[in-house]
Amino acid sequence: MRDLITMDDLSNDEIIEILDSAERLLPVAMGEIYAPLLQGKVLGNLFFENSTRTRMSFESAMKRLGGEVVNLSSVGSSVAKGETLYDTMQMVDGYSDIAVIRHPRQGAAQYSADAVEIPILNAGDGAGNHPTQTMLDLFTIRQAHGTLEDLNIVLVGDLRFGRTTHSLSHALVRFGTKLTLVSPETLRMPNEIVRDLQSHGVDVTETEDLASTITEADVIYMTRIQKERFPDEDEYAKVAGVYKMTAEDLSGAKSNMIVMHPLPRVNEIHPSVDETAHACYFKQAFNGVPTRMALLCRSLGVDVPKEVGE
Ligand code: NCD
Numbered sequence: 001m002r003d004l005i006t007m008d009d010l011s012n013d014e015i016i017e018i019l020d021s022a023e024r025l026l027p028v029a030m031g032e033i034y035a036p037l038l039q040g041k042v043l044g045n046l047f048f049e050n051s052t053r054t055r056m057s058f059e060s061a062m063k064r065l066g067g068e069v070v071n072l073s074s075v076g077s078s079v080a081k082g083e084t085l086y087d088t089m090q091m092v093d094g095y096s097d098i099a100v101i102r103h104p105r106q107g108a109a110q111y112s113a114d115a116v117e118i119p120i121l122n123a124g125d126g127a128g129n130h131p132t133q134t135m136l137d138l139f140t141i142r143q144a145h146g147t148l149e150d151l152n153i154v155l156v157g158d159l160r161f162g163r164t165t166h167s168l169s170h171a172l173v174r175f176g177t178k179l180t181l182v183s184p185e186t187l188r189m190p191n192e193i194v195r196d197l198q199s200h201g202v203d204v205t206e207t208e209d210l211a212s213t214i215t216e217a218d219v220i221y222m223t224r225i226q227k228e229r230f231p232d233e234d235e236y237a238k239v240a241g242v243y244k245m246t247a248e249d250l251s252g253a254k255s256n257m258i259v260m261h262p263l264p265r266v267n268e269i270h271p272s273v274d275e276t277a278h279a280c281y282f283k284q285a286f287n288g289v290p291t292r293m294a295l296l297c298r299s300l301g302v303d304v305p306k307e308v309g310e
Pocket of ligand 1: 054124130224
């Protein structure tokens with residue numbers, strides 16, 4: 001079964017293989033070559049939470065590979081009438097060959113995978129995991145630095161509720177990356193995740209001070225404070241806007257340091273950063289297309305040829 005629920009579903013070798021396939025698929029993602037590797041296949045895109053990039057890049061990936069997409073959102077479907085996730089998944093099982101699911105509940109992707117025959121890709125389950133985002137993040141890091149090993153990576157912002165950082169940190173330590181976790185005290189990475197990271201034998205440092213991490217960093221990965229996950233509006237108000245990066249803040253950074261962000265940004269990266277050579281977040285978002293192409297092919301058992309388009 002070729003589900004992708006957490007990064008534990010992929011070995012390091014499989015990760016590298018998928019990144020290599022994604023690299024070969026770049027010209028297809030850019031629309032330069034048409035390679036209908038997934039012709040006749042149907043993807044079910046199931047979004048029970050808001051999405052721009054994940055949803056659109058999966059759809060673009062499927063269509064550029066000659067496949068079709070059927071969509072479900074919680075608005076305009078029978079979910080609004082009280083249909084259970086289990087029943088909804090039985091329909092999706094019949095209507096598509098593979099499904100991508102995003103849901104506000106942690107564990108919903110695994111629950112869905114257990115309920116159906118088709119492969120399920122987790123596109124974000126509450127404050128849990130977001131492994132397909134991690135794959136495009138790894139693709140972007142490798143594209144910029146030529147390796148995933150021995151880098152100095154700084155994760156910044158809402159490490160408590162931010163599912164992108166949960167999946168990414170776990171994958172990075174498996175490649176020997178040194179991690180610095182920057183967050184306000186109340187939004188620290190959950191203890192059990194920090195313990196898991198440390199068990200891989202790499203250096204994990206926690207701090208509240210972003211400025212002190214900039215000169216040594218190879219990657220600074222900014223994140224949005226996850227407003228929708230706060231039990232209490234007042235608690236959100238206390239930490240909203242704690243980190244605001246400007247171009248000036250980056251004057252002491254290494255020349256090849258990249259600033260990443262899964263997006264959407266709220267106010268944590270000032271538009272002045274967009275003009276610097278460090279800004280990598282729009283390219284990162286585009287990288288969702290080739291990476292998700294490679295993931296779709298893998299889960300559907302379709303080999304990506306050594307020479308795509310020939
Ligand atoms: C992220 C998410 O949904 O977890 N977005 C994304 O998929 N690019 C990050 C966020 O919403 O802050």
